[in-house]
Amino acid sequence: MEIDLIEEIYKLVRQVPRGRVSTYGAVARALGDIIASRAVGLVLNLNPDPDRTPCYRIIASDGSVGGFSRGIEEKIERLRRDGIEVRNGKVMNFGKVFFDDFDTDYPLKRLRKEQMRLSRKVRLKDELGEIRYVAGFDAGYSKSDPLTAHGAIVTIELESMEIVEEMIARKRIRFPYIPTYLAFREFPVFLEAYRRIKIQPDLILVDGNGILHPFKLGIASHIGVSLDLPTIGVAKNLLMGEMRGEDVVYQGEVLGKAVYSSRKPIFVSPGHRMSLDTAVRLVRKLCRYRIPEPVRLAHILAKS
Numbered sequence: 001m002e003i004d005l006i007e008e009i010y011k012l013v014r015q016v017p018r019g020r021v022s023t024y025g026a027v028a029r030a031l032g033d034i035i036a037s038r039a040v041g042l043v044l045n046l047n048p049d050p051d052r053t054p055c056y057r058i059i060a061s062d063g064s065v066g067g068f069s070r071g072i073e074e075k076i077e078r079l080r081r082d083g084i085e086v087r088n089g090k091v092m093n094f095g096k097v098f099f100d101d102f103d104t105d106y107p108l109k110r111l112r113k114e115q116m117r118l119s120r121k122v123r124l125k126d127e128l129g130e131i132r133y134v135a136g137f138d139a140g141y142s143k144s145d146p147l148t149a150h151g152a153i154v155t156i157e158l159e160s161m162e163i164v165e166e167m168i169a170r171k172r173i174r175f176p177y178i179p180t181y182l183a184f185r186e187f188p189v190f191l192e193a194y195r196r197i198k199i200q201p202d203l204i205l206v207d208g209n210g211i212l213h214p215f216k217l218g219i220a221s222h223i224g225v226s227l228d229l230p231t232i233g234v235a236k237n238l239l240m241g242e243m244r245g246e247d248v249v250y251q252g253e254v255l256g257k258a259v260y261s262s263r264k265p266i267f268v269s270p271g272h273r274m275s276l277d278t279a280v281r282l283v284r285k286l287c288r289y290r291i292p293e294p295v296r297l298a299h300i301l302a303k304s
Contacts, residue, residue, distance in 0.1 A: 224272025
């Protein structure tokens with residue numbers, strides 16, 4: 001399921017009438033999840049046409065005007081031309097001019113339902129034949145062009161650790177980063193690269209989480225279920241759960257493990273068709289440095 005969430009945000013902003021303001025949080029709730037508030041701000045900062053999409057009408061929840069790509073003074077001036085009174089950087093009579101009566105079908109709620117549907121298909125038993133080729137996936141973004149992703153897949157031969165194939169795809173991304181929704185941002189560019197590879201990998205390692213996710217469907221599980229391939233999630237940072245020894249525990253369940261091949265750990269969780277113990281064993285085998293080799297090489301290729 002691919003959604004142009006940037007356009008969904010702009011469509012909501014266009015509903016805010018002249019003489020009214022809304023907030024980043026209100027737009028996020030209209031998308032379907034308050035967790036998207038920061039992403040709303042980032043997307044509005046990229047808005048190319050504030051006359052058509054009046055992003056200056058979106059302010060902070062405490063009534064302060066917030067940011068604007070063309071400068072705070074211009075934002076305040078545009079608000080005043082709309083009939084909004086601003087004093088000391090805050091909108092006066094905020095409660096009277098606040099708007100949140102959006103016409104919306106809550107796209108993030110639809111994506112969450114899709115995650116829950118796919119999560120029921122995750123299999124955590126070892127369903128592995130002979131593993132000869134292991135691929136790693138990572139995506140990179142340019143600071144000068146944050147809406148273009150470069151998705152890289154590097155495939156190595158397991159025993160020799162030698163590269164047998166490299167593939168990179170470039171794709172415009174219409175989905176900002178939102179915690180727990182990463183797959184909807186990066187899965188499309190992964191598919192662009194995956195469809196071009198000639199050597200079918202027996203296992204895919206993904207820069208991200210597998211079942212170490214609030215809905216047990218991080219990007220590695222999303223890819224694994226969608227393609228019905230064995231996958232492992234390898235995350236550089238712990239985004240959820242708590243450490244108990246090397247175990248990562250969330251809501252009383254061990255969903256991942258910290259793996260040390262340097263002073264800083266990585267966090268490994270099975271994606272699909274894989275047990276946690278097997279995922280950890282394979283990742284340790286693939287680590288020459290902190291990051292397992294196929295993911296490390298994919299990271300280098302994506303950034304290049």
